[in-house]
Amino acid sequence: MKKSRIKLSLFSLILALFLFSLAILATGRNPISAYWAIITGSFGTLKDFLNVLAYMLPLIMTGLGASVAFQSGVFNIGGEGQVLVGGLASVIVGLLVPFPAPWGYLFAMMVGFLTGALWAILPTLLAGRNLTSLSVATIMMNSIAALLTEYIVKQFFQREGASNTETVVVNEGSILPRFFPSTQFNYGIFVAIICVIIVTWFLYKTPFGFSLRAMGNNPKAVQQAGVSIYKRTLATMFISGGLFALAGSIQCLAIYKRFVMGFSPGYGWDGITVATLAGNSPVGVLLSAFLFGMLRSASINMNLSDQVTTEMISVLQGLIVVLVASPVVWTVLDNIFYQIKVRVLLLFTKKKGVEAK
Amino acid sequence: MKKVLAMIMAIIMALSMVACGNADDTTTESTDDSSNAAAKIAVVFASSGLGDKSFNDALYNGMEEAKDELGIEWVYAEPKDDAEYEGLISGYADSGDCDLIICLGGSQSSSLENVALNYPDQNFAILDAVVEGDNIRSYTWRDEELGFLAGFLGASLSETNKLGFIGAYDIPLCNLGAAGMIAGARYVNPDCEVLVDYANGWAEVNGCYEISTSMNQQGASLIYHTASAGGLGILNAGKENGFLTVFFDGNLNADAPETNIASAIRDFPNCAKEAVKDVIDGNFTAESIVKGIKEDSVYLDFEGAGYEIPAEVMAAYEEAIEAIKSGEIVVPTTIDEAKAWVA
Amino acid sequence: MPETNFDKTEHEVVLTCKDLCKCYGGVVHASKHVDFDLRRGEVHAFLGENGAGKSTLMKMLYGIEQPDEGKIYINGKEIVLSSSAVAIANGIGMVHQELMLIPHLTVVENIILGQETKTKVGTLNLRAAHKEIKNLADAYGLEIDLNALVEKLSIGQRQRVEIIKLLYRKADILILDEPTALLTPQESDALFEVLRRLKEMGKSIIFITHKLREVYQIADRMTVIRSGKIVGVTTPQETNVAELAQMMVGKTVSGSRRTPHPIGSNIVLDVKNVNVLGFDNIKVVDDVSFSVRAGEVLGVAGIEGNGQTQLAQAILGLLKTKSGSIYLEGKEISRQSTKKIRKAGVGSIPDDRQGMGLILSMRIFENMVLNEYDEKPFAKNPVYEDWGCIKEYAREKIEDYSIATANESVYVSALSGGNQQKIVVARELTKDCKLLIAAQPTRGVDIASAYYIHSRILQAAEEGCAVVMISSDLDELIRVSDRIMVMFRGKVMGFVDGDAATREGLGRMMLGESDGESI
Structure with a gap:
């Protein structure tokens, strides 16, 4: 990550915090107490902190997925759909395949990854290297994924008597364990950290990763050098889609232990923000996902204590998004x-x- | 430049001082009502949020009544999305000073299941879903009885001998209403037919509008549903095309007084109040409670409806209600049962 | 209106600049204490390499930018040129490199745009304007069809329209920014003819260029600029090309000339009846056949857009051929992927250096291995790219090609055009390069670097590499090529031997007159 990029990320963050203060002032509150609430909500107790880490998990995965795509210059806007199909595929494996503990969830996550990857490849095959078509196609795939997962669950896996769309609990061995049952923090952290390491290595230490980054910077030059950018676009979507899907797998297998319609409050979209704030650097994703995890935790804690400012957290998130995304x-x-x-x-x-x- | 900076600093400081003053006011306000209340209740609303004119608002009003009647203190959280449920429920459980945590809506069931295990001493209640646990009371309703009433009225008022039912999905839960409606219609007139279709979505307002219009063209004179928010589409279609409707979950009679003859109500607030009362009295039990007409927990609300139902129909309707209460009529719960059902 | 009877006193000064300074971002001095004067009726050439500060100076004269310090006098009066409107009002006009005409309007409409003559009722008086412009054009001997649509005109004619436009606005001082960059030699000569006439009529002309030959053809005096400073003012009589070049670059440079060397007998590239279709199925490469032997430099001449680029892309496998075959050392490659063709030993210097040749937002060492990043020793295995080895390699190449940079980790965007191009050349001229396709290898490159690049290309040829050099710089082609192939509208017009080639002959062929000796 370039130094200037870090500088600008920090800058827009600071500016967002400043504007947020003004917004809070406008509602007749004290911004300092709001910031204090964010900090105590995240670090006040061990449980709060572990929850921040838990909220961070899916964002790391989607942030990574978006980073890989953006570093390669491919606009994968279909992250949300990939999260959903990944989650559902893992849950279906968890329901049908009775493997014992580590293998159950490992296999389920692997299938989740592959399903998301193939799901992401689909629009790429249709749109090819035309990036405008590709982003439109991936966006449309989000709606298809939402409706298709809902349909599949309703049709084949609906839990009887449930008043919402959800499956029954997956097999014991496919549940991704939590460290403590009272917090949502779970083994997914290992997956996330391993993925950060692998993606970093992949992008910066492998020839293939280099060619992807080069393609992201100037596809024409890479094409001149004899690299097939179509194949690399496919590969990028495969990896990116798989990473997005893992976010769904982790959430479904660890938090809900089943597929619940609406389990993702837009992790796929948040991933884009996380990646942008991180300047598409995998390590930066860790940091910016942590920040967004903090905000989510703060939002919940404010909801528990103070009735109004929880909406303000959305304002802060929005400010960060706008400032980071506006050249x-x-x-x-x-x-x-x-x-x-x-x-x-x-x-x-x-x-x-x-x-x- | 220096001057500008100084100015900005001054403005910020001035503003923050004003703001500090305000903040102090609000904190003092919020502290004074935590005095000796009979109980402290926490409510986690559904992510559809307050202002939905449906169950979130109904529960809010119910809790406000409970505050006056039972002298409780209550707090609530409005989740922005479903992923916040678990954090909110466990947050209230963590605080340790809530005597009861009420969760609204079936979408919270998995989150509640996860949390409840970790807090064996905390009492929970969930409305509109069954969650097993030693510390959870679940409330659900016999939706088929509401369907029966709607079918009864529809068949009594119908000249075409055809009615319509729209469910959100072809799942047992949605089909309770269909089964009840078929039985109710057959109870009045064994030849009365009920068209059954599904919206395939919980909020298919447009889809329901289309389906109900087409059902009406096929001859259905009254349409009932368990299609959640999709019901608004049916309500509007009835209003525009002049066929009768019964709205489900929430009283919207006033929105189509000529055509919506009644609204089917499931009494969330009173169930919540019941749980609160049991907690205060020390009678709280973890069980799955199913309520229906007998418990006065489901009923058709005619309040605000402008359609005049003939007196003899109303008389027969009252009789049918009595028959259900006495157990004389047992309403079937599946469509297959309903088709073979005889009173 | 032209002043036909102006007093031809030699040294009447019309424009004086005193101590002009201009900084960008508070640091970079684009102009450092520039003093210069322009006389009536002279063509004053401004020579300098890219980035020497010519454009900044001209922008200040035309009011687009304002000097930080210094003063500008016109006819002895101090004038603050706060905008180009002020400049025009004071008789200064400029013809930009990219012509600013509207293609869908006629010549007259373009000329009067912004200075419309109105009738009494306020409507556009095209008839009066037409008459006025006609008189003006005749007086200066500028032949042009005033009613033609600009889009139908050639570049040279469009330039003429721009000049008439300035005269119509009563400009006495004309600034021409690299006017010959896109012209054929014949068109250039015609332009010079016009400039001479303008001069005789008492107009003063500032002529910006980096082509030394032109300066000798047309300039009365010349000012050489290097890094924002005036290095010298001289006349064609007082200097020679070598001295001028030295002034421009700041050190002695000598152009590489092709030295006779043995051309191998084996044919490396053999192109047979190749056709390439462009948009709307128009043949952009039309039945082209040629062959290049090992050690031979084949120049490809032609006005840009006559199929040279597409030919290069077809050889590289970037464009599909419609028909015909391309053999590399006897193997058919026209249906192979770019990757396979490149791996077979084909190097490519694309004409769009920044768009296709380099990744500006990446570092030098990363750019240096763009063609071989996945081969040993750079990629130890499929999961480990050996950056240490690559940096080492980049350092060697930087040394070898004397690329001016602090180290190998500098972003390419921070380098000058010449150094950027050296990276491309260094990358493409690998040891196993059998065929080099070099398109516009020295465009926008300073003279020293251009000469250096020529020498490297010639060196590669001597070592047995076959070279196809596409260029619109005829001097470069004549100096470096063994043979020159001229293309016109996608067709091969003919081949000319490097020694026998002349600018005029090539120029005629580039315009479609086939008189070259076919080989």
Whole structure:
């Protein structure tokens, strides 16, 4: 990750926090107490902290999925659908395949990964390298995934007597264990960390990863060098879709132990934000997913204590998204930073001059 | 530049001072009602949220009544999405000072199941779903009895001998209403036919509008549903095309007074109140409670409806209700049973 | 209106710049204390490499940018050129490199745009304007069909329209920014003819270029700029090309000339009756056949857009051929993937360096292995890219090609055009390169680097590499090629021997007159 990128991410974060303060002031509250609530909500107790980690898990996976796609210059906007099909595939395996403990959930997650990967390949086969078509196709696949998973559950796996769309609990061996039953923090953290390591290695240490990054930076140059960008687009969608799907697998197998319609509050979309804030760096994804995990935890804790500010957390999230995603804001910020630097430097040199006299 | 910076700083400081003052006010306000209340109850609403004119709002009003009648203190959380349920339920359980945590809606069942195990001493109640557990009371309703009443009225008022039913999905839960309606219709007139179709979605407003319109064209004179929010489409179709409807879950009679003859109500607030009362009295039991006409927990609400039902029909309707209460009529729960059913 | 009887006093100064300074971002000095004067009735050439500060100076003269320090005097009066409107009002006009005409309007409409003559009732008086422009064009001997749509005109004619437009706005000082960049030699000569006439009529012309030959053809005086500073003012009589080039670059440079060397007997590339279709199924490459031997440099001349690019892409497998066959060392490659063709020993310098040749947002060492990143020793195995080895390799290449950079981890976007191109050349001229397709290898590259690139290409040829060099710079082609193939509208017009080639002859063939000796 370039230094300037880190600088700008931090900048827009700070600006978002500043604007958020103004918004809170406008509602007649004290921004400091809001920030304090976010911090105590995340680090107040061990349980709070573990929950932050738990909320972070799916965001790491979707953030990674989005990072791989964006680093390769492929617009995978179909993350949400991939999360859903991944979750459902894992749950179906968990229901049907009675493997004992580690193998049960490992196999279920593997199938989840593959299903998401193939699901992501599908629109790519249709749209090819035309990136506009690809983003439209992947977006449409989100709706298809939502309806298809709902249909499959209703038709074949619906839990009798349930008033919502959900399956029964998966086999014992396919449940991804939690560290403590009282928090949502679960073994998925190992998957997430391993994935961060693998994706980092893949992107920065393998020839194939290099060719993907090169394609993301300038597909024409890569094509000139004799690399088939169509094949690489397929590969990118495969990996990215699989990572998105793992988010669904982890949530279904560890948190709900079944497929519940609506289990994903938009992890696929959040992944895009997480990746953008992280500058598409896998390690950056860890940090920005942690931040978003904190906000989710804060939102829940505020909901428990204070009735109004929980909506404000959405405002903060929105501000971060807007600021990170707006290139104009970035250039303006950069310019402002430069101006301030120059003025401050001038100020200091003038002072020094006076002192010298 | 320095001046501008100083100005901004000054404005921020001024604003934050004003804000601090405000914040102090609100904190003092919120502390004073935690005095000796009879019980502290926490409610986790469904993610569809307050302001839905349906079960979230109904429960909110019920809890406000309970606050006045029973002298309880109550707090609530409005989840933004389904993924927040578990955090919210366990958050209240963690605080340790809630005598009862009420979860609204079936979508919370898996989250409640996860949490309840970890807090064996905490009492939970869930409305509209059955969750097993030593500390959970579940409330569900005999939807088939509401279907029976709708079918009864429909068949009594029908000249075409055809009625319609729309379920959200072809699943047992939705089919309870269909079974009841078929039985109710057959109870009045064994030749009365009920068209059954499904919206395939919990909120298929447009789909339900289309299905109900087409059912009406096939001759259905009254249409009832268990299609959740999709019912709004049926309500509107009835209003525009002039066929009769019975709305399910929430009283929307006033929205189509000419055509919506009644609304089917399941009494969430009173069940919640019952659980609260049991907690106060120390009678709380973990069980699955199923309520129906006999318990006065489901009924057709005619309040606000402008359609005039002939007196003799109403008389027969009252008789049927009595018959169900006395156990004389047992309403079937599956469509197959209903088709073979004779009173 | 042209002043036909102006006083031809030699040294009447019309424009003076005093101590002009311009900084960008507070650091980079694009102009450093520039002093210069322009006389009436002279063609004053501004010479400098890309990025030397010519454009900045011209922008200041045309009011697009304002100097940080210094003053501009027109006819002895100090004028603050706060915008290009002010510049035009003071008789300064500019013809940009990219012509600013509207293709769907006629010549007259384009000329009067913004200065419309109105009738009494306020409608557009095209008739009066037409008459006025006709008189103007005749007076200066600028032949043009005033009613033609601009889109139907050639680049040279469009340029003429731009000049008339300036004259119509009563400009006395004309700034021409690299006017010959896109012209054929014949068109250039016609332009010079026009410029001479303008000069005689008392107009002053600032002529920006980096082509030394043109300066000698047309300029009365020339000013050489290097890194924002004026290095010298001289006349064609006082200097020679070598001296000028040295002034521009700051050190002695010598152009590589093809030295006779043995051309191998084996044919490396054999192209037979190749057809390539473009949009709307128009033949962009039309029945092209040629062959290149080991050690031979085949130049491909042609005005841009006559199928050269598509031919190169077809050889590289980036474009599908409609029919015909391409043999690399006897093996048919026209149906093979780019990857296979490249692995068989074909190097490619694409004409769009920044768009296709390099990844600007990546580092030098990453760009250096773009063609071989997945081969040993760079990729130890499929899951380990040996960046240490790659950096080492990049350092060697940087050394070898004397690329001016702090280290191998610098982002390519931070390098100058010449150094960027050197990276492409260094990357493509690997040891096992059998065929090099070099398209516009020195476009936008400073002279020193261009000469260096030529020498490397020639060196590769001497070592047995077959080279196809596509270029629109005829001097470059004549100097470097053994044979020159001329293309026109996708067809081969003929082949000319490198020694026998002349600019004029090539120019005629580029315009479609087939008089080359076919080989």
